[in-house]
Amino acid sequence: MRIGLLGTGPWAERVHAPVLAEHPGIEFTGVWGRRPEAAAALADAHGVRAYQDVDELLAAVDAVSIALPPAVQPDLAVRAAEAGCHLLLDKPVALTVPDARRLVEATARHKVASVVFFTVRFGGEQAPWLAEQAAVGGWFTGRSDWLGSVFAPGSDSPYAASPWREEKGALWDVGPHALSVLLPVLGDANLVTAVGGPRDTVHVVLRHEGGASSTLALSLTAPVEAGGTGMELRGSAGVVHLPERGEGPVRALHRALDALRESARTGEPHPCDVSFGLRVVEILAGAERSLAEGGPVAV
Incomplete structure (x- = not known):
């Protein structure tokens, strides 16, 4: 599969x-x-071509x-689909439901394949664990x-210079990750309520x-000492916790690429395709509306 990279951040x-x-x-064919x-520098680092024309x-x-x-992704992804290109997308797939x-x-x-890169859904220990709990x-x-x-004091995150994260906050940045692990186990959601906490929490x-x-606690501004991720399920089988992540996103992206290749080969949609990405956006938009108006919102 010949694949190009859109993005240089x-x-x-x-x-x-x-x-x-x-x-x-x-x-790996080239970078735009x-x-x-920036495209020229990144392409040169990997010995591929930098394209000025997408x-x-x-x-x-x-x-x-x-x-x-995510505000830029939809237009270019649609353009790529129209050119017959299969899509490896980042989360969230868009910032509005229409997009x-x-x-x-x-x-x-x-008729192109799509996979949305929810990192935990492609984790070596996490993916089989989620399937088991489902x-x-x-x-x-x-x-x-x-x-x-x-965005916490003392943070050295390379993503602190991201305007969209600063504007949209944790709901839209890490909210998709939280939904990506809860929905396949507990099923689709039909009602959402959201309440603001400290800063962007x-x-x-x-x-x-x-x-x-289920409940989600989301923040990009938690004190460094208080940061972390986790998932807990309680039911007739007892109490279980999502295995901790230890390998980082690189191995997960390899698996996401394998999933895209397989979906393109077979024509079978992947569970983390754009339709699932749309559902995540619909729920996030409902939570955003709940924050603004107060009270539960049907999704």
């Missing part, structure tokens, strides 16, 4: 580009970015790996905490269609 530089360059079965000088890159590849802000729906429609119309069933309630310190309560409930 820290996520593209630290994760996407190295994985595309070393993944067996992938031909909104800053031509359509020229799309014509040269079978797929694209997108590492761009996410437009992306789903484009992939269906042009098979067990009988869960009464769940909890998913994503307390980051990107948001607490979200979901009612799931199967009768279970």
Whole structure:
């Protein structure tokens, strides 16, 4: 599979580009970015071509790996789908429901495969654990905490210079991760309530269609000493916790690329495709509305 990279920021530089360059079965074809000088530097570092015209890159590849802000991603992803390119997308797939729906429609119309890179869903220990808990069933309630310190005093995060994260906060940055692990186990949500906490912190309560409930605690401004992630499930099978992540996003992205290749080969949609990405955006938009208006919102 010939694949091009759209994006040149820290996520593209630290994760996407190295994985595309070393993944067996992938031909890393080139890089396009909104800053031509950054695209040239990243392409040169991996011995590939920097494209100044995005359509020229799309014509040269079978797929694209997108590492761009979520407000920018939908238009370029639709453009790639129209060019017949399979899509490896970042989360959230968009910042509005109409943009996410437009992306789903484009992939269906042009019959291209899609995978959204929810890192935990492609974790070596986490992915089989989630499948196991979904098979067990009988869960009464769940909890998913994503307390980051990107914008906390003393943080040295490379993502602190991200305007969209600063504007949209934890709900839209780490909220997708929390939903990506709760929904496949507890089922789809039909009601969401959100309450603001300190700084950008948001607490979200979901009612799931199967009768279970769950809570999410999300922040990008938690004190460095208080940061961390986790997931807990309680039900008739007892109390279980998501295995801690130890391998980082690089190995997970390799698995996401494998999933995209398989979906493109078979035509079978992956559980983390754009349709799931749309559902996550719909729930986040409902939580955002709940924050603004107060009270529960049907999703």
